[in-house]
Amino acid sequence: MAIEDRRERERAARRSLIVATARKLAESEGWDAVTTRRLSTEIEYSQPVLYKHFAGMEQIADAVALDGFGELADALHAAKSGDGDALGRVAHAYLDFARDHPAVYDAMFLRSTTLNFATDDTPSQLNAAFATLKDAVGGHDADTNTEVFWAALHGLVILTRTGRLRPDQQSARLHLLVDRFDRA
Incomplete structure (x- = not known):
């Protein structure tokens, strides 16, 4: 069970990172700058990782x-x-x-x-x-x-x-x- 708990915490942390990064980009450069490609670069995860958390923008x-x-x-x-x-x-x-x-x-x-x-x-x-x-x-x-x-x-x-x-x-x-x- 400890491994599942750790994975869930990591998943929640990645999700929070995605949302926080999207917000930061939108506030500094506008929503047009927030793309899955840009987010994946900023958070240093691949686009498929983003799609495990969110269906899209x-x-x-x-x-x-x-x-x-x-x-x-x-x-x-x-x-x-x-x-x-x-x-x-x-x-x-x-x-x-x-x-x-x-x-x-x-x-x-x-x-x-x-x-x-x-x-x-x-x-x-x-x-x-x-x-x-x-x-x-x-x-x-x-x-x-x-x-x-x-x-x-x-x-x-x-x-x-x-x-x-x-x-x-x-x-x-x-x-x-x-x-x-x-x-x-």
């Missing part, structure tokens, strides 16, 4: 996204706990996460994915991020309110990133959004 990006959702849930949860304006802190944490991890954010929300949202088989990391956001938003029909708030935050992320909003008004926009939901 989509599954690698999904693994990066899952890690990102876990990190986002942690960031939102940490922001929520504290005194005063929990919704404002959570909104800031969301925008900060998207700004600090653009390639991970892309894997989570912009790349094509096999991850299911709002279904019985939604991964726990997605549910945790949504639940923390929902807890901060609250209100009548909290699920719908949270979806609208999330959509607004996502819109702010993308429109800011692509330079379509006035940079000097970001704080005012976020304050307005939070204020509207605090009164809902």
Whole structure:
């Protein structure tokens, strides 16, 4: 049994290395730079080793996204706990996460994915991020309110990133959004 345990630990370590390397490459050079050939060179394993862990790039990006959702849930949860304006802190944490991890954010929300949202088989990391956001938003029909708030935050992320909003008004926009939901 010890040999099987060791092999499983090694397999898990290789998988983690693949995901971490994909994330590092995506953050530094963009998702177009993340290919199975490039990953195999970077981690010093053959491409068939990659395919023992992942069927292809989509599954690698999904693994990066899952890690990102876990990190986002942690960031939102940490922001929520504290005194005063929990919704404002959570909104800031969301925008900060998207700004600090653009390639991970892309894997989570912009790349094509096999991850299911709002279904019985939604991964726990997605549910945790949504639940923390929902807890901060609250209100009548909290699920719908949270979806609208999330959509607004996502819109702010993308429109800011692509330079379509006035940079000097970001704080005012976020304050307005939070204020509207605090009164809902």
